[in-house]
Amino acid sequence: MADFKFGLFQCFKNVPLLCTAYFAPCFIAGKNAEAAGKSCCVYGFFSMWVPLGTCLRAQVRQEIREQKGIPGSFINDFASHMFCPLCALVQEAQEVTDQQVQPMARE
Secondary structure (H helix, E strand, C coil): CCCCCHHHHHHHCHHHHHHHHHHHHHHHHHHHHHCCCCCHHHHHHHCCCCCHHHHHHHHHHHHHHHHHCCCCCCHHEEEEEEEECCCCCCCCHHHCCCCCCCCCCCC
């Protein structure tokens, strides 16, 4: 069993994805749901309704964890989306797209 490839707070290292999650969280939530085999539009739309959205995003996170063999629990998934929703969305998006973390410094 493995862990997430990217830590919860490594969202700050992928600024374009973080900005997308900040300005259009429903888009990222929908794409994450699509990667987990769910409807992009349905989950993207309902993901913004609190507390239903928090539960739905936690359910998608749980599905991603199960697909990738990552240990955890629904309670932890729910807490991640309750207290750090943007970082959780970005972490899941990085996991399903396997994006490499880009450093912020320019060469």
